[in-house]
Amino acid sequence: MMRIIIAATLTLLLCLLTIHPPNFCTAHSNSELRCIESDRHALLNFKQHLTDPSNRLASWAAASDVDCCHWVGVVCDNRTGHVLRLHLRTHFPVYDEITRLYDEDQREAQYEAYSRSRFGGKINPSLLDLKHLIYLDLSYNDFGGIQIPKFLGSMGSLRYLNLSHAGFVGLIPHQLGNLSNLQYLNLGDNFHENNNNNNYYYYLLYVKNLQWLSGLPLLQHLDLSSADLSKASDLLQEINKLPSLLELRLSGCLLSVFIPPPIPSSINFSSLTTLDLSYNSFENTSIPFWVFGLHNLVSLDLSWIQFQGPILVHLQNLTSLRHLDLSYNAFNSSIPNWLYSFSHLEYLNLGINNLQGTISSAIGNLTSAISIDLSSNELEGKVPRSLGNLCNLRKINLAGNKLSQEISEIFESLLGCASNGLESLDLSNAQLSGQLTAELGQFKNLVSLSLRYNSISGPIPWSIGNLSSLRFLDLVNNQINGTLPQSFGLLSKLESLDIDSNMFK
Template sequence: MTTLTTQMSLLLLLLLSIATFLKTMSTIDHTMVSCNEKDREILLTFKKGIIDPHGLISTWTTENNCCSWKGIHCDNLTGRVTRVELSSPPLNVEEEQLKNLKGEMNLSILKLEFLTHLDLSWNEFDMINVPSNHHNITHVSKLLYLDLSSIIHHSSLQMDNLDWLSPLSSLKYLSLSGIDLHKETNWLQAVEKIPSLLELQLRSCNLNNLMLNPSIEYLNLSSLITLDLSYNYFTSQLPNSFLNLTKDITYLDLQGNYIQGEIPSSLLNLRNLRYISLAYNQLRGSIPDEIGQLPRIQTLTLAVNMLSGFIPSTLGNLSSLYSLSIGFNNFSGEISKTTFSKLNSLDLLELTSLNVVFQFDFDWVPPFQLSQLYLSDSNQGPNIPSWIYTQKSLESLDLSSSGISSVDRNKFVSLIERINVTLDLSNNSMTQDLSDLTLKGLRIDLSHNNFTGGLPNISPRGVKQVDLSYNSFSGSIPHSWKNLKILHYINLWSNKLSGEVLTHLSQSTQLRVLNLGENKFSGTIPVNMSPDLEVIILRANQFEGNIPPELFNLSYLTHLDLAHNKLSGSMPKCVYNLTHMVTYNVKIWQYGIVLELFTKGHDYVYVVQPDRRTIDLSVNSFSGKVPVELFELVQVQTLNLSHNNFSGTISKMIGGMENMESLDFSNNKLCGEIPQSMAFLHFLGYLNLSYNNFNGKIPIGTQLQSFNASSYIGNPNLCGAPLNNCTTGEENPKNVTPTQRNEDEDCIRKSLYLGMGVGFAVGFWGICGSLFLLKKWRHAYYRFVDGVGDKIYVTLMVTLYVEDLAFLCKSRI
């Protein structure tokens, strides 16, 4: 027995050793395997056209073994390349901090014989090179996964056809999202040549045809289970034949197109469907009652269409439904608990902007626990519906514009303090003191209410957007706000807040939008503001001191409003590194920013767009000259320096600000002539140069003469159209008055006499001085004078003799 036990122990030990050895062998680092030379050459050919600004594939040239190159995976035994993964997704998609490849995408990489996985997504290639002999690529039948999708908002990739797909017979996943395929009219037939395809992603490809080629009687995509055709340009109805392509499809995304007509009945035949999105189209008619017969549907998205009629009660039968979004339609009737009777799995409910009646009993408790609820603009008020308080798992809540004016204090506090993603209660009439609350949402919007007391505390964990504008908050910024280090957006416009707020927010190093306008904040502008700032609004406060030069080194800044404060001193004379005010760079905004903007002589409620550039320093005590560097910001469209003490002249460089639409220099001490270059500001819609010391003639140009005299009044020495008091001799000498003419003649006469006097004195002392100092000149002068005297004497005597003789002769006669 002992011997048997020993043998068994030895056998188990041997098996364990063998297993350990095999595991070790199977996990050998791929860098120990030398790659195939042919594969290496193909990869280097692919690399030739790539621009790699971030050095992502720098190892491709510094090491010989391509199996150790970044993004390359080889078979551990053969050394053949099996996977190429060069995707460059950002760490946070919202940030778009991409480190991506550019240049040419050369599909000769498909010649890798054992390649099964190719991922080049999230890059910015601008050209695709499809080898002309792609039909001869026989080895790519092993390819299972192909993702060439581009960054949709940056893509300039175009592809004329999809014929190169035909050899990829084993492909199961294909994504070409973001590539322009508008020239490929038979894309469905091209895809059909891949019989094993399970997932097809063609999002934002400019496709415009959902109809089958009439010459093709039948198209088989029976293996397809996932299809994403969102955000294309399908303008027709959704044909039944299209939805009959495959019966086993589980995921269908057609949102963001222009699909018309009604929801086709063939949709109800897709019994395996789990996800369907038809949002953002132009669908009409009603939701079919039969939709409640889709047994496996989990996500139903029909929002933003033109659907009408009653919301079918059969929706309540979809027991597997996880997400329901039907907002922004024209439904009528009412919604009651019957609509939700069996929706035990519901997690997301979106009923935004529905003109329906919500009929829920006060004590109704839903069968679900939501994590997301969106009821904006849906007539919920005047009280928050009691069933919402029963939702203990809510992470996102949108009750904006819902007519709510009254809340249950204790339940309300408990509700909003547990929201940790999105809390939007804006545009209501709620009145509560929130000073003792701590909010922890990622996005917090309580704007346009009547909240009072001090500002609520905000948990630093993950908060990025805070909008508390248009309320009656008072007091100073809570100390807890000092820790909001990843805050991107803050809007406190139009409250009763005070104190030195900027010292509390100077640690928010990722801040992009800072709007503190219409309060009573004080202090100075700090030097260490977030380098990512794009919008700064400190308007109508009590800030004082100088503008720190560091403010003009914010390269992303596009909107600067410091108007109506107590700021003083001169503008910094430094290099203005406001890059986005010099070069045209449109940024993709992640949120709509509504700001108060004064432009073109009027106040506007203005949705900030990424292409707007504004500088407003009006109504302060700035002095000194306007720096030349300011006029180098050629992308600025609104510039307001009015009601200050600026002096000096306007630089002629202002003519280079060709995008200028609103220009206000009024009520300063500017002088000199208006630069002729201002006539080149062809987009100027508002101009105010009044109440300065400008002189001379207003430059002639269609734009400058189109404004009325109020744009130039208060400059006594300024003339020319549209002013009527032009009195310069150059323009109209007939209009000179007698008094002005006499003054001019006296000035000329005085100048003439003064010149004659000076000339006589210089000539007299020049001659006399020479006679006095030079002996030879003096003797010569005396001889000259004697000679002249003798000649005068002889001439005089002869003249007298002749006159006497003539008189005697006349007497005798």
């Protein structure tokens, strides 16, 4: 009996002394605890102004005796019963480049299902009655071109606010600067499309200035992608007041000259690890050189920003990079050797440029590489054998180059440890010739293989049946002959086979 009393006393002391008590402290009270009645009414009022075409919020019913803490998308504090989080994001179907859906009807059906399940309508101010709400996610919905409600700036407990992809337009309210506890703010990719007599108009979020950012000292993640920031002459100065910032996304923000004067004498957000400036219109005269002083950067996206000439030599200072995207620019030099020394680099995309010369054998130094995309350039010569030594490699895209090589040589070059994990190989339109050889069967984890628009001849080898993971095979417009081997029957996961414009019997 004495041991039971001592154990109970110790448990009580632990609960009292711990700022965030573990679950065992509240295990007994959880069975009786219900959500706060005022929070329940606030949620019901909020629902009244939402449109919910697929009835996702059926559990939110006034007559229901179900505790509102168990309603869809609602998370409560297990000690107080107050609503802490609202997870009302709509799932958006995402297709990566390996597992993409080739079936357009299936892709369209999934998008239609997504469209039917989105919330819309208006945002009711009853949210202000959720005094303890720290997390609000309304992303990937469609609020039909309304403005972001100003009253959200009065929800002082919020730490996480995600309104991305939700159809908000107009001026971003400066009242958001009152959310001094905010750590995550995502307003990215909001726009509304209006079809007026077959003339499409896109309405965006926009700002006149960004002074309100200075009220968010704890902010770690900021995404303003697709908002019109062209009038925000104080952009860099205000971002420089966010010392905790780790992730900054400004893709497609109509930026042309990123650093209007005055330029800060020092950068205070040097802790930044992710920076996305893609889809803007920088020119070489307005390259944001301060970027190259962010030595903690792990991810950098400078795609679609109209860079010309050689690849920027200042990039070699960013040796911590794991993700580098320089695609869709106009670089017209060779690939510099210093780029191959980035031993931490996992994702490298130099596609859709005018890069020239050969692929150096130094590419074998990218020992952490998972994905390498050098497609649609003017690269010539042979694929170096050192590429086959990259044991972490999952994707290679060399399409649209002038490799002028036999396909069997490329297979031999990749037969190192890279062949064990390779999932996607795209060598389409690369001026390849020769015959498919038995080595093809050694790439047993291939999911996607594209060899279209080459001059490959001969029959398909029996060994193709070893590619048990293959889902997408594209051999269009070659000179392949013979018949399909019976081993095709072993490709049980094959979803798409495209062999038009060949010489099959």
